[in-house]
């Protein structure tokens with residue numbers, strides 16, 4: 001209130017209230033005639049802050065404790081002959097104040113609404129972001145093909161544990177105490193004396209304990225050996241075990257089954273050859289080779305000039321193995337085999353280093369569909 005104003009003049013008081021408002025309202029004057037929508041420089045946050053300021057200003061100048069409220073109370077107290085004209089003046093001032101506030105509030109509100117809409121706008125016609133598609137690992141691709149072939153021959157697919165006791169990894173498989181495979185140099189042991197299985201042959205034992213005989217099963221899975229990784233070795237790799245036990249099973253069934261498998265896997269011209277070998281869990285035992293899928297047996301880079309590729313080990317299940325799981329070897333006989341998936345995979349995709357299969361470099365893995 002200006003110094004020296006006549007405080008007890010009611011009209012002066014009313015004018016002072018108007019002036020005080022107008023001074024403060026200066027700040028909002030640009031919003032008076034819907035000006036805000038054109039104000040590109042105004043950010044949404046600023047507008048929201050201004051809206052709050054404006055609400056405070058309205059309370060200060062039109063609320064119960066405002067100067068205007070005090071002036072309105074004077075209406076009943078002025079001399080009767082001045083009351084009408086004073087009343088009119090106050091009304092006019094109030095209407096002016098409320099009108100200015102409403103106008104500014106209105107244009108601020110519409111500015112804020114537009115700005116929020118703009119911020120939330122999405123273009124539904126834009127193409128979406130495509131999720132990057134994964135790929136099946138080459139080992140899995142080969143494993144699935146092997147599974148499909150054996151399932152169609154009436155085999156079940158078994159899965160079992162990767163950490164084993166001595167009994168399953170060695171004893172039940174007729175592997176004697178002195179056998180080098182038991183050496184910690186070759187097999188990983190846990191501190192509690194469990195072994196990371198060094199072959200999937202362990203699943204023969206679990207499967208026969210569960211199912212008894214007859215049984216036809218394959219068991220693909222991880223195995224572990226203490227090898228130093230190089231282009232052809234890895235301490236973890238994949239095998240597929242096969243087992244067929246029934247009455248009257250002979251080596252002829254083994255040969256017929258393996259022949260059928262390689263023909264479906266590598267083409268109808270593929271041949272096999274069996275070489276005598278030794279495994280504790282089979283008698284007799286044989287190594288199986290198949291004619292090279294690349295050159296058909298002529299000799300090439302893939303088969304290292306021999307025309308043959310090693311498939312794996314096989315043989316007639318040793319009677320001691322059947323006995324270990326309570327199957328009578330007088331009634332039942334069977335054959336078994338074990339193949340390396342990684343080697344097969346490496347040859348089929350012409351990889352010059354099998355470590356590529358476990359490095360999980362997407363640039364490598366993306367090439368297999």
Ligand code: DAH
Nearest residue numbers: 199282313314315336337338
């Ligand atoms: N378990 C053998 C290995 O890891 C492979 C093998 C050979 C499995 C002969 C068999 C078999 O079932 O009969 O080298």
